[in-house]
Amino acid sequence: MKFTNVISKTIPNHYMPKWPRMKPLDFGSLGSDLIENFKALTHNYAPGYLPRGIFRVVVEKEISDHIKSWRFIILAGILILTGIGAVLSAYQTISTSLEASRWEDPFFSLRLFTAAENGLPSFHMLISLMGPLLGIGLAFDAINAEQIRGTSYRVLAQPIPRDYWINAKLIAALAVVSVLLLAITLCVMGSGMILLGAIPSIEEFWRLLGFVVISTFYIGFWISLALLFSIIFKQPATSALASVAAWLFVTVFYSILVTMMGQMVSSMRGGYLVWTRSLMSLLPSQLYSDAVSVILIPEIRSLGPLNTAQTYGAIPSPLPIGQSVLLVWPQITGIIALCLLCFAISYRIYMRREIRSR
Amino acid sequence: MKPIIEISRLCKNYGKHRAVNQLDLSIQQGEIYGLLGPNGAGKSTTILMLMGLSEPDSGSISIDGIDAKRQPLLIRKKVGFLPENVAFYEDMSALENLIFTCRLNGITRDQAMKVSQSLLNKVGLEGRGQQKVSTFSRGMRQRLGLADCLVKDPRVIILDEPTLGLDPIGVAELLELIKDLNEKEGITVLLSSHHLHEVQKICHRVGIFVEGQKLAEGTINSLADQLFGPQSFTLELEAYSSDNELITPEQIKRLTKGQYEILKVLEKSGCLLLTMSQENVSGIAKLLIEQGYRLEKLLPKKPGLDEIYQRYFQDHPQPLYA
Numbered sequence: 001m002k003f004t005n006v007i008s009k010t011i012p013n014h015y016m017p018k019w020p021r022m023k024p025l026d027f028g029s030l031g032s033d034l035i036e037n038f039k040a041l042t043h044n045y046a047p048g049y050l051p052r053g054i055f056r057v058v059v060e061k062e063i064s065d066h067i068k069s070w071r072f073i074i075l076a077g078i079l080i081l082t083g084i085g086a087v088l089s090a091y092q093t094i095s096t097s098l099e100a101s102r103w104e105d106p107f108f109s110l111r112l113f114t115a116a117e118n119g120l121p122s123f124h125m126l127i128s129l130m131g132p133l134l135g136i137g138l139a140f141d142a143i144n145a146e147q148i149r150g151t152s153y154r155v156l157a158q159p160i161p162r163d164y165w166i167n168a169k170l171i172a173a174l175a176v177v178s179v180l181l182l183a184i185t186l187c188v189m190g191s192g193m194i195l196l197g198a199i200p201s202i203e204e205f206w207r208l209l210g211f212v213v214i215s216t217f218y219i220g221f222w223i224s225l226a227l228l229f230s231i232i233f234k235q236p237a238t239s240a241l242a243s244v245a246a247w248l249f250v251t252v253f254y255s256i257l258v259t260m261m262g263q264m265v266s267s268m269r270g271g272y273l274v275w276t277r278s279l280m281s282l283l284p285s286q287l288y289s290d291a292v293s294v295i296l297i298p299e300i301r302s303l304g305p306l307n308t309a310q311t312y313g314a315i316p317s318p319l320p321i322g323q324s325v326l327l328v329w330p331q332i333t334g335i336i337a338l339c340l341l342c343f344a345i346s347y348r349i350y351m352r353r354e355i356r357s358r
Numbered sequence: 359m360k361p362i363i364e365i366s367r368l369c370k371n372y373g374k375h376r377a378v379n380q381l382d383l384s385i386q387q388g389e390i391y392g393l394l395g396p397n398g399a400g401k402s403t404t405i406l407m408l409m410g411l412s413e414p415d416s417g418s419i420s421i422d423g424i425d426a427k428r429q430p431l432l433i434r435k436k437v438g439f440l441p442e443n444v445a446f447y448e449d450m451s452a453l454e455n456l457i458f459t460c461r462l463n464g465i466t467r468d469q470a471m472k473v474s475q476s477l478l479n480k481v482g483l484e485g486r487g488q489q490k491v492s493t494f495s496r497g498m499r500q501r502l503g504l505a506d507c508l509v510k511d512p513r514v515i516i517l518d519e520p521t522l523g524l525d526p527i528g529v530a531e532l533l534e535l536i537k538d539l540n541e542k543e544g545i546t547v548l549l550s551s552h553h554l555h556e557v558q559k560i561c562h563r564v565g566i567f568v569e570g571q572k573l574a575e576g577t578i579n580s581l582a583d584q585l586f587g588p589q590s591f592t593l594e595l596e597a598y599s600s601d602n603e604l605i606t607p608e609q610i611k612r613l614t615k616g617q618y619e620i621l622k623v624l625e626k627s628g629c630l631l632l633t634m635s636q637e638n639v640s641g642i643a644k645l646l647i648e649q650g651y652r653l654e655k656l657l658p659k660k661p662g663l664d665e666i667y668q669r670y671f672q673d674h675p676q677p678l679y680a
Contacts, residue, residue: 057461068449150445154506157409158462159435354372355411 058164062172066138075137076180082130083184086123087191090115094196107298107318109200110207112192113185114296123188124292127181127215128285129251134180135222136243138173141236142227143350148236156355166227166350170343173223178216185212203321210295210325217335218288222247224342231350250285277304281331284338291331294324303327360423362387362514362546363408368417370403370570377403379570381417385548385563387513390540392557393550395567401550402442403570405518408548409439421514435463438507438515442522444499446491452478452502453487459509477505481535497528504535515539517549521556529553533560591637596629596655597646605630605651613645629655 066072093115105111116122121129143166146152156162185208192198200208225246229239258279266272280286294300298318302310319327361384370378378400385391393401406412408419410430419426426433446455453474460470478487481501486494494502500520507515520536521529537560539545551557557564558578565575574581597605607623607630614620618641622633639658646653 150443153441157434157439159431160462
């Protein structure tokens with residue numbers, strides 16, 4: 001008694017926890033109460049409540065759609081040919097010019113992906129060319145084709161939030177692309193082991209994994225762009241054309257423009273290289289090839305020109321993987337940011353649009 | 359009793375065009391209600407708003423006590439919906455399509471299989487489950503669409519133009535199915551159509567929609583009263599005098615003078631149309647026979663929706679543009 005008095009005196013009243021008053025339990029109605037509560041839980045969504053696992057169902061559906069489609073088979077075929085081409089060209093290059101240094105080269109396995117000679121492109125150059133095609137091919141009709149067929153209408157009449165639909169489109173395409181890329185990369189690596197006896201070290205493996213991740217995001221950018229066009233344009237043919245036009249602009253016309261502008265500006269102010277470099281680095285494909293080159297070729301120490309003071313005293317040795325990643329960190333974040341930006345725009349347009357049946 | 363679907367003062371604009379204008383609607387549990395109107399009358403827009411797929415500008419909607427504006431997901435969980443021109447994934451089988459819908463509704467994979475199978479049986483697509491939807495006829499697709507609605511085990515289903523593009527037999531079968539669902543399972547049905555006869559066949563009540571407004575509502579009979587006035591009553595008469603000539607309007611007027619009030623007589627090919635204030639088929643028949651006419655046809659004509667519909671558009675050829 002005394003003790004409790006002390007507590008109540010020393011601790012101010014409002015510090016004492018107030019317990020909710022318990023109702024006496026009525027066991028007779030407990031069962032039905034439980035059932036009522038359960039019903040309330042399952043039949044009335046509180047805002048934000050959804051049965052779990054539905055998003056997964058949508059994604060699974062999208063992935064299976066991709067995998068069963070002819071389009072995917074064609075695109076995968078192109079990618080497999082890319083892989084074979086890369087292996088053959090690397091094989092030729094290595095057997096002619098790199099043979100001598102092969103036992104001293106600590107990154108011999110990576111040469112499979114980067115070796116290029118006699119006009120034959122390397123694997124990562126091929127991916128930078130084919131990646132956009134893959135991304136566009138997977139997503140150019142993601143939204144509008146279903147709208148035209150009328151299937152989106154029926155799905156949206158189900159109890160799923162609207163954004164599940166578009167999120168699932170992106171996630172599914174990304175999943176398909178990443179698995180495909182990983183498979184092809186591992187196949188190339190494996191064939192290198194068989195054909196050339198090139199056993200990858202753990203660092204080489206991590207570098208290749210980094211290459212797959214960056215490539216996935218690069219293709220992810222093209223997926224989001226195609227997704228955006230598939231929302232803006234009602235006809236799949238139009239959105240496909242728009243995506244291809246964007247691709248051509250980026251690969252062909254933009255660099256022409258940049259060269260011309262660089263010449264113009266540098267004739268006035270000088271610094272041609274700086275101008276063209278900074279303008280080119282707005283391009284996703286430029287960002288990608290920079291990032292991937294540095295990741296796959298450890299000897300690259302800088303992306304820009306170095307002056308004599310910078311190279312003075314430097315030992316010409318390969319960079320460790322951490323330093324390589326650090327070197328292209330801006331490029332990597334740039335690619336991811338472009339991908340997210342494109343998706344954010346499509347998301348916003350999509351979510352604000354009226355649903356009509358056709 | 360509280361209505362299961364309640365709409366009050368609903369408005370929706372598309373730009374300057376007013377698609378739905380101050381709509382009030384209440385539908386009781388267990389009813390089949392027909393939304394009837396020409397294309398572009400705002401039926402589909404109303405239905406979209408009911409499903410929470412489109413945001414109303416003002417007004418309120420509740421289905422089974424759920425606010426469609428606030429809890430669209432819950433509405434879509436509980437209300438079955440058959441869109442206009444329902445489309446399925448063509449390269450998937452009917453069963454796979456249904457299973458996908460089941461899974462979107464949170465039904466587990468094993469359960470979904472059972473539910474889908476039993477629904478296919480219910481709508482008369484037994485044994486067609488493995489077939490791809492691309493091989494389905496239009497009528498079969500509509501049935502599959504109905505099965506798709508029933509996945510949610512709904513108390514209310516909303517059908518947007520369910521009979522559009524079906525052949526007469528397909529229409530009859532589908533309507534029979536809808537009626538069955540209504541009678542056996544007590545499902546409240548709201549359907550839209552611009553096809554009058556179909557609506558007439560199964561709907562308990564009908565609302566006529568033009569330009570986003572509800573013009574009239576009620577059973578088919580009471581609609582006739584509302585639009586034609588209660589006095590209207592039409593008889594189709596074909597009778598010949600002893601010298602084999604068709605009875606003339608003057609003759610019939612003379613005959614019935616003082617006994618029955620005939621408001622209007624129209625001559626149609628081979629018969630007369632009498633508009634009267636009261637229904638008196640037997641009286642008129644008796645009169646004609648007593649006077650020695652040979653009575654061939656005396657047919658009371660109830661005004662169908664066709665007449666109601668046409669009548670409205672005759673009166674308002676240029677609907678209510680403000």
